[in-house]
Amino acid sequence: AQSVTQLDSHVSVSEGTPVLLRCNYSSSYSPSLFWYVQHPNKGLQLLLKYTSAATLVKGINGFEAEFKKSETSFHLTKPSAHMSDAAEYFCVVSDRTGRRALTFGSGTRLQVQP
Amino acid sequence: DAGVTQSPTHLIKTRGQQVTLRCSPKSGHDTVSWYQQALGQGPQFIFQYYEEEERQRGNFPDRFSGHQFPNYSSELNVNALLLGDSALYLCASSGSGSGNEQFFGPGTRLTVL
Numbered sequence: 001a002q003s004v005t006q007l008d009s010h011v012s013v014s015e016g017t018p019v020l021l022r023c024n025y026s027s028s029y030s031p032s033l034f035w036y037v038q039h040p041n042k043g044l045q046l047l048l049k050y051t052s053a054a055t056l057v058k059g060i061n062g063f064e065a066e067f068k069k070s071e072t073s074f075h076l077t078k079p080s081a082h083m084s085d086a087a088e089y090f091c092v093v094s095d096r097t098g099r100r101a102l103t104f105g106s107g108t109r110l111q112v113q114p
Numbered sequence: 115d116a117g118v119t120q121s122p123t124h125l126i127k128t129r130g131q132q133v134t135l136r137c138s139p140k141s142g143h144d145t146v147s148w149y150q151q152a153l154g155q156g157p158q159f160i161f162q163y164y165e166e167e168e169r170q171r172g173n174f175p176d177r178f179s180g181h182q183f184p185n186y187s188s189e190l191n192v193n194a195l196l197l198g199d200s201a202l203y204l205c206a207s208s209g210s211g212s213g214n215e216q217f218f219g220p221g222t223r224l225t226v227l
Contacts, residue, residue, distance in 0.1 A: 034215075036218075042220070043204070043218050043219060043220040043221060044157075044204065044218040045218075046215055046217075049215060051213075090156050090157075099145060099208045099216070100162065100170055101147070101159040101162060101170050101172060102147070102149070102157075102159060102206075102216060103159065104149075104156035104157050104158070105156055106155060106156050107154075107155070107156050
């Protein structure tokens with residue numbers, strides 16, 4: 001069994017300040033972990049993925065996430081927010097192959113203030 | 115490469131009707147998964163098709179059924195529609211060459227009145 005908890009349903013930051021979106025996971029086996037972004041009326045886009053290689057994962061648009069097994073966390077960060085980052089973000093867990101069922105968190109809405 | 119495509123884009127049905135949604139996977143992908151995303155929630159896994167067989171299924175009733183064709187495209191069928199079936203239905207494809215990633219289509223917005 002696997003599950004994901006996104007600790008904040010809504011995060012608001014000012015443009016140019018750091019972003020932190022928190023995610024804890026539960027899995028009975030070595031997981032693959034992902035962050036997806038969904039802009040309004042757009043499809044899901046993969047930001048980054050962890051698949052048991054390096055624990056610090058770099059993604060697109062300056063986003064990073066660190067896999068911490070001891071804390072069962074996979075928090076998403078970005079040093080400096082941009083207005084275009086405003087969207088819904090989903091933390092996702094799957095089996096090690098990443099090709100079976102994806103289990104999504106409930107999402108975090110990121111708001112970026114000018 | 116056209117990516118994952120889904121049809122139709124939008125659909126309006128009434129309670130009790132049946133609906134069929136379609137998905138064409140990314141070129142070279144042989145696995146198709148379907149997800150339901152209710153308003154304000156994260157997507158939930160419905161089922162996955164591989165080699166024309168349902169390989170894995172989520173916690174959805176039998177009213178939800180599917181099919182995969184020899185060209186790897188897939189259909190999602192929902193019978194006896196309920197108001198609660200109103201959602202965005204997402205299709206994702208993957209294959210041996212896609213690494214660990216599933217690629218999502220733009221979705222079909224189903225409204226049940």
